Amino acid sequence: MPDTVRGILPEPVRLVLVQVLSPTSGAERVPTPDYRLSQLETLEAESIHVIREVAAELERPVLLFSGGKDSIVMLELARKAFAPARIPFPVMHVDTGLNFPDVLEFRDKRVAELGVQLIVASVPDAIAAGTVKEEPNGSRNRIQTPVLLDAVEEHGFTALFGGARRDEDKARAKERVFSFRDEFGQWDPKNQRPELWDLYNGRIHLGESIRVFPLSNWTELDIWQYVLREEIEIPALYLAQEREVVERQGMLYAVNEFIRPKDGEQVRRETVRYRTVGDANLTAAVLSEATTVEEVIAEIAVTRMTERGATRGDDKVSDAAMEDRKKEGYF
């Protein structure tokens, strides 16, 4: 199994797509008779507009890059926004120390290809330094927030690009593209700045910041279609592979350095893939036969379980789990 995969299609399918999506190569673009953009082109244009606006108006932006598919697409859009120049801001990874090794490898490779600066905000370092305490349930989801906020303060970042989408969660459905945060990084959902047209307000006082979500209007399916169309590399974890798994509360967890079978747990082999890539100790896989990006799209199109509900142990706490974490400064 290669470390990374590309959304390459078998030849006959590819010919059809060329007609349908009319990707451009050189200036010989077939004129669009009705001057309409497809949904992917529209979303792409909107995201690029947002990214450029931040670079133009805010002093020190940084892009949160985890190596997950959403942040990969966001980074690709940032590349396109400034091409042929380099991305004019660094990327930052909040490293919980519980990463899938493939994802870390992918992160480093992508950052090197683009020639952007990578800043790593380390949760294990913060635990060692005593600035945060490990939670009893083993989740580092909450404690990554203070680590993130400390890094923001240390580097003086005024704008943070995040790959969150509004279709992911009920609280996110109400968040602005430019989401204002006070000097403690907190979100006040009841007092958000009105956001009209594409006129974004990035004005802040010292110590305040803006979280920017260029992928706000993308859905999971849009992300995958874009990965396919643009032949964007993604970590191999996203594709189905036979893995040793244990079942916990109805969810399948692949056995890895962070997940060891407990007493009484049966290890079995299943063909699974990951729909989201979070911490390796908490992210479950789903049964899947999809070994190409195209097959993933087919699967998602017929799947009837939301991404986070299906695979994230950390969102099961309560109906308002995400809202509460966001208020504290989580992404």
Place this chain on the structure above:
Amino acid sequence: MAVPLHSPEAEHAHDLALARKDILRIATAGSVDDGKSTLIGRLLYDSKAIYEDQYEAVERASKGDYVDLALLTDGLRAEREQGITIDVAYRYFSTPRRTFILADTPGHVQYTRNMVTGASTADLAIVLVDARKGMLEQSRRHTFLASLLRVPHLVVAVNKMDLVDWSEDVYEGIRDEFTAFATKLNIPDLTVVPVSALHGDNVVTRSDRSPWYQGSSLLHHLEHVHVASDRNLVDVRFPVQYVVRPQSDAFHDYRGYAGTVASGVLRPGDEVQVLPSGLTTTIAAIDGPRGPVAEAFAPMAVTVRLTDDLDVSRGDLICRPANAPHPAQDLDAMVSWMTEEPLRPRQRLTVKHTTRTVRAMVKDVQYRLDVNSLHRDLTAGELGLNDIGRVRLRTTQPLFVDDYARNRVTGRFILIDEATNATVGAGMLTPAG
């Protein structure tokens, strides 16, 4: 269970997922009592945008005989506790023809600013009416706001038709009243659909309970409404957003002007004028996300290269020499005011218009509009939270503007409070006088 990939269902889904579609942006206005959340829940559920686990959560939380689809759309804890919608929520669903972005906005007068926000980007607005109550004050307000923001298409969904026994007379009465009201406003396209959101009649498919209704279902209308003519393809307006200068060996002389096309069509070889300098030059090339393109139109995000080495920066505007917007320092606009502290003459504000940000002073509040009766109060003198009125501003530097009616991009601006940095107003430029 793994999803079987080679079933006819999977292949069908796959084909649909990969089909080329366009996006329709919708704003909905109405109060909880009108069944707005139920209608949206119905659209999401019946178009299969709702996943199993979301539906199960709603099923568990529902009281009464029906699964309460309204619960699908309540976002924040305070909203669930108070049973109201506070803020704009965005929903996503798609059909084989289109993908839809729906801005779900609260209907009460104290949330006018949220409705204005939701309508600002919409191609189509849905105003919900309770068939038993007919056209209320708030229906007039929602309709007026859609017309103020120049939402090109309006749909009136006459809901709860089951509670008036699917009476054709009731439907026609409401339709005629709306048609008469819309004629007084700028509403180029009005469609009135009788529905029952609770039971799903005429939402996704035509219902046999309304044999007298010859129109299409709500979803069918959303899928087929013609929006291609809504855009301005005539006036070339390209606000420069960001200057791209790689300063690398490979692209030593590259200097590109990045931005989003506001209107018109740009092509390499076109003679263009740069404002405010007024200098003319020619487009050398246009770079899109995948390399050079032969033409650019709204809302494409591109980078324009010019043949001459001019001093062009963010906030400048590229247009055609024979069709330039007028530079204006006196702005006449309809303003929607969005904060507690009133808008008053002599107040200083920041104006953000396209990519240009300037300071401004309020010269005059010409009138305040009663959004329910459309009565103009010439004696108001100020605008309070959620008020709408006509205002004159004087800016420190010229802006390159068009009337909002002609150009929704170069005719709009936001107002920012200089002390708090909050967005406090939205403006739509109108002809002077």
